[in-house]
Amino acid sequence: MTTTAPVTTPKEKTGAETALADSWRVVVLNDPVNLMSYVVLVFRKVFGFDEATARRHMLEVHERGRSVVWRGVREQAEAYAYTLHEWHLTAILERNETD
Template identity: 40%
Template sequence: MASESASAATGGGTAVEELASEESQTTQPWVTVVWDDPVNLMSYVTHVFSTYFSYPKDQAERLMMQVHMEGRAIVSCGGRDCMERDVQAMHSYGLWATLDKAE
């Protein structure tokens, strides 16, 4: 409480807190989510995961099965720019993908 009143009395603190909040939002991890679709074969989705993300075949197959059985899978996580790039890459392969904040 004392630091809040001192901060309010000097007029500082709020701008710093807002900046810190904005920074945490931009540096918070993001994820690329691939969704199940009725078009692509399971073998093709496995191939995309192996090719683009360089996942070993067993990991690519696990992710593909998660997409198939659960309807979606998180295939990568990181900064927003990188995840936007991954989503665009998945679209270029014909997969349904979206960007979301990591929980």
């Protein structure tokens, strides 16, 4: 009696797994320089947020020290972070590991 080892084939990544692997977050960090009204203005101009959404993210930055303002592919995340830096906001990228 002979036994053969099971044959395993590499698993192909599904679209959802690929999207997850390419998912990034743009996180705005609190700073002691910018006025709250200015941060709301920047969020509205850069992301097209309405007043309530921009204010909610601004308050999250102010009270918690950070807010995730955008999720998506890395290239677009880098572009948003760059734009926020040009507006003198502190922004970082993080892998989106929670989706």
